[in-house]
Amino acid sequence: VIPGWFSEISPMWPGEAHSLKVEKILFQGKSDYQNVMIFQSSTYGKVLVLDGVIQLTERDECAYQEMITHLPLCSIPNPKKVLVIGGGDGGVLREVSRHSSVEQIDICEIDEMVVDVSKEFFPDVAVGYEDPRVNLHIGDGVAFLKAVPEGTYDAVIVDSSDPIGPAQELFEKPFFESVAKALRPGGVVCTQAESIWLHMHIIEDIVANCRQIFKGSINYAWTTVPTYPSGVIGFMLCSTEGPSVDFKHPVNPIDTDDSCCKSKRPLRFYNSEIHSAAFCLPSFAKKVIDSK
Numbered sequence: 001v002i003p004g005w006f007s008e009i010s011p012m013w014p015g016e017a018h019s020l021k022v023e024k025i026l027f028q029g030k031s032d033y034q035n036v037m038i039f040q041s042s043t044y045g046k047v048l049v050l051d052g053v054i055q056l057t058e059r060d061e062c063a064y065q066e067m068i069t070h071l072p073l074c075s076i077p078n079p080k081k082v083l084v085i086g087g088g089d090g091g092v093l094r095e096v097s098r099h100s101s102v103e104q105i106d107i108c109e110i111d112e113m114v115v116d117v118s119k120e121f122f123p124d125v126a127v128g129y130e131d132p133r134v135n136l137h138i139g140d141g142v143a144f145l146k147a148v149p150e151g152t153y154d155a156v157i158v159d160s161s162d163p164i165g166p167a168q169e170l171f172e173k174p175f176f177e178s179v180a181k182a183l184r185p186g187g188v189v190c191t192q193a194e195s196i197w198l199h200m201h202i203i204e205d206i207v208a209n210c211r212q213i214f215k216g217s218i219n220y221a222w223t224t225v226p227t228y229p230s231g232v233i234g235f236m237l238c239s240t241e242g243p244s245v246d247f248k249h250p251v252n253p254i255d256t257d258d259s260c261c262k263s264k265r266p267l268r269f270y271n272s273e274i275h276s277a278a279f280c281l282p283s284f285a286k287k288v289i290d291s292k
């Protein structure tokens with residue numbers, strides 16, 4: 001360990017570790033589920049770390065929150081009911097609230113400490129909770145979805161950590177089946193789907209499971225997030241049987257100054273061109289994803 005630096009060492013990315021210079025540790029705690037740490041970095045603003053894994057930094061969180069939200073919501077006309085699994089920091093809520101067609105935003109986060117520390121240390125991310133359409137449920141997303149009536153949601157966004165720890169079940173088949181049940185015909189799900197550089201096997205399994213469960217379209221998209229391992233993160237976009245969904249071409253565009261409601265600031269990352277470009281894959285990934 002180099003004094004004054006945080007290194008993201010994990011068996012999920014052996015032999016490599018992204019490091020950030022630490023100015024000051026702002027919070028350290030242990031919730032019922034994981035270790036929670038927040039530090040002021042020298043060049044990426046404040047940083048949220050769960051069990052030693054970087055979840056977000058103030059400087060680049062916009063890339064992840066905007067893409068995981070607008071890739072699904074801009075792919076269907078008129079989204080009304082949206083469910084967020086995970087996402088306790090509130091960033092996805094902030095992005096969902098840009099869509100004026102949305103009437104109900106349910107969020108199920110397992111760890112209340114994540115919600116509390118985000119409101120205290122990341123007010124520009126947790127601003128999403130101020131939207132009156134938001135209903136916060138503290139609990140396990142797997143159980144929450146089992147209790148949801150069939151066909152309830154237009155969109156489900158699974159903003160999870162990695163498959164080691166509390167989020168492990170969110171990468172498994174039964175969970176995807178419960179998501180499909182909770183979606184209306186032609187409804188969409190977008191899940192955090194790791195890195196094509198590091199996790200092609202995980203992605204292979206996710207794609208295979210989704211092909212069996214979601215009878216609409218299945219696409220993998222990716223984006224750049226400098227502080228995530230290998231500097232990229234992907235998303236699995238699936239739709240249920242019903243009205244067709246073409247994820248690659250946004251039918252419900254959102255533009256920079258759609259700063260309605262609670263998202264006080266304009267979009268910093270997402271736009272319609274980068275929406276379509278996100279689905280262009282390098283050949284090594286295309287080969288695996290298109291063949292499953």
Ligand SMILES: NCCCN[C@H]1CC[C@H](N)CC1
Pocket residue numbers: 053054055056064087088089091159160161162192228229233
């Ligand atoms: N809303 C916070 C983002 C959570 N997703 C991250 C994706 C990359 C992982 N290594 C850590 C969690």
